[in-house]
Amino acid sequence: MNDNFLPFALPCIGEEEINEVVDTLKSGWLTTGPKTKRFQNDFAQFVGVDHALAVNSCTAGLHLALEAIGIQAGDKVITSPYTFTATAEVIRYLGADPVFVDIDPQTFNIDPYQLAATLDIVDGVKAIIPVHFAGQACDMDPILESAAEFSVKVVEDAAHALPTLYKGRMVGSLGDITVYSFYVTKTLATGEGGMIATANPEYAERMSILRLHGMSRDVFDRNSSWHYDVVAPGFKYNMTDMAAALGIHQLQKAESFQQRRAEIANLYTNNLNDLPLTIPYQADYSSHAWHLYVIQLDLATIDRNTFIERMAAAGIGTSVHFIPLHLQTYWRDRYDLKAEDFPVALDVYNRAVSLPIYPCMSDDDVDRVITQVRTILK
Structure with missing residues (x-):
């Protein structure tokens, strides 16, 4: 690294x-x-x-x-x-x-x-x-x-x-x-x-x-x-x-941390919402702690592994949350589960990527993530 x-x-x-x-x-x-x-x-x-x-x-x-x-x-x-x-x-x-x-x-x-x-x-x-x-x-x-x-x-x-x-x-x-x-x-x-x-x-x-x-x-x-x-x-x-x-x-610091996470989330949303991806939905009944900012890729535009590899090559870490439990060996085998048993979880997982989000990210850090996502998807 x-x-x-x-x-x-x-x-x-x-x-x-x-x-x-x-x-x-x-x-x-x-x-x-x-x-x-x-x-x-x-x-x-x-x-x-x-x-x-x-x-x-x-x-x-x-x-x-x-x-x-x-x-x-x-x-x-x-x-x-x-x-x-x-x-x-x-x-x-x-x-x-x-x-x-x-x-x-x-x-x-x-x-x-x-x-x-x-x-x-x-x-x-x-x-x-x-x-x-x-x-x-x-x-x-x-x-x-x-x-x-x-x-x-x-x-x-x-x-x-x-x-x-x-x-x-x-x-x-x-x-x-x-x-x-x-x-x-x-x-x-x-x-x-x-x-x-x-x-x-x-x-x-x-x-x-x-x-x-x-x-x-x-x-x-x-x-x-x-x-x-x-x-x-x-x-x-x-x-x-x-x-x-x-x-x-x-x-x-919990409330100030949440405010900064929300600022970062808003920057992502405002600068990525014209791209071939789905930004996180926020329900009107809930505030959001923004522990994660999970986008969903349009797989007709780019493969997820390619996206993650290109982000890493640009020096930006990402993650995937989560691999659904019914796809994991223990849960799948013990309860005889199939991938299609939970189609929404499967679809969300297949397209999900978590972008960096934490309070001590600078605006320059956030801009760097936005620029790279735009570069890859444009």
Whole structure:
């Protein structure tokens, strides 16, 4: 990679984060402790929920959420095939089975009407995991109505969706439990990490215990007393104070980061909309975190691999989000799935390319991407 290469994504880390991490190192408290608790409290207030639990990944958070709502072996959980494998793999952790529902061709989120039809014909569904793709909210009202009608829980995969509003309400305050990702490329980055948000105190207590070996008290809580009790077979899912130190200041920048991402998205849209491609659709019921800016190529004009190779040759990184799960060997073979089973997800995937978008991109960086896309497609 040359020095002039523009990566697909970069975290935007400032002196505030660096100083907070240094303070953590000097404090001697590196694992779950005061910084993690501060981050949790700040996050709960930001999203508008009573409980926020920091974990070491979004995957861990989704696993804890499904366990907390009582998912067991043999149960079924509906989700989208157009997502990263973690969304579905956590269902298998508990011996349950995913049921995939195709996506809306505009938003790339789960189609709420196909979801309702699936609930009507599939027995044993206990939960729904809607995925807020790219940072745009799913159409949650019909999803929540279907969940209520069929008495199933809703665990939102908000790995892309911070901060995102649905009809004026923050994603995280809608379903039973919501889980976020703070992976290095996400809108809030702690390197690795995640957060669980819920208004339900029983779920919060259960997940808090399970995230650290099923112990009744963590190390920080035991600072003045040695005693603890193991009340469940838990997991090692806690967040460290070093990660939380980053998160504290990343959260304070979340809105300004989103504003910059939106500016970049607008520049792309305004300068690419006359080309043989489809620009991202934005629903009127949702704001957009713009974790991803996904264009869809006109394959009669150019092959996707050729486009990506020509962007790379010009020193610009791109990516593809996502290879649908029903095309992946494990999911395809286990559930006897065929490519045409989810035609919208297949079509979107075949034409999708994600362009670079992150807050510390300069206007010159954005212009460079626009110029190269125009050069290739013109």
